[in-house]
Amino acid sequence: MKNSRRVKAQIASLDIIISVIAIMILIGVIAIIISITIKPEAKAIYGGEVFRNIENIDGPNNFLDGYRINQTALTHFVTVGTYDSKKSLVLEPSTQFSSTRNNFTMFFLGKNGVVDITPGMSSYGHSAGSYSNPCNGHKQSFVYIRPVLKGQETRKGEILNMYVVVCE
């Protein structure tokens, strides 16, 4: 009788151990499948600190005032000075990004697609000219979005989305 109980207890504990191992294996397999199938997705961030940095740029490069783009200052920003000097202005003051580790690309999207920053320049920064995959070669991207009013030289303004994609 005693022997029979011991055997039963052994069977029960073996059953529990096997089921725990099976559950752990199952969780591991699911985690592996998820990590393989789900690729890192660019997360859209609205109202991020990158825009605060841009708003706080001093001097002739100060092209963003709240929700308005100053076209003259924007042209100055993208044409005068090096990209590296702009990186520290856009990324560093109040973010966790670093101008040595991170890159950024900036572009505008309206209802008819990409709107040129200046005539002939569709995007500015790390992947200039490629706004569809601006973080090619980087592990992940942070997509900052803000609606802005952008005037044209010959037409009145359009309300569109300004994108700043930070690559890490």
Added chain:
Amino acid sequence: MKKIGNFLSFSATDAKKKRGYFYTLDAIIAVIILVIGIMIITGFYFYAPDKEKSDAITTDVTSILSDVYISDICEETGSTCTCHYYPSLENPDVCRFLDPNYNLMDVMGLLYFKNRRNDINNTLTEIFVASGIKPANYDMQILLTDGPDTHQLFPLIEQ
């Protein structure tokens, strides 16, 4: 004796089979419960609304409505309006109410009191939906409070 032996061995195999069947059933049910649990937990995690993002989009939308003036997006020449990106504002029945010093919020309020709800809907669709400012996976409602009453400006409710 041989008969009894056969009978006993048959009973033992049958009992083992039964036990095996119950263990297998137990394991299958456990796996099903586990998978359902994981699906429910990940479902909550992936589809939980992001309050911070909703707040930021709301701030952006209200700021655009209050910061953008008619003079920013339309040119008025006499009795006509040229609003290249917003054709619904070029409608003569809308244009005659526009003033360069009105912001978009003023215009929406004015059009509401002139009972031009379709024009409000068309303009807001052009500004926020067609441009992608309202993310495709978000719904947006703009309400106007008039004393104790609340009226929905966008999207248009047919009456």
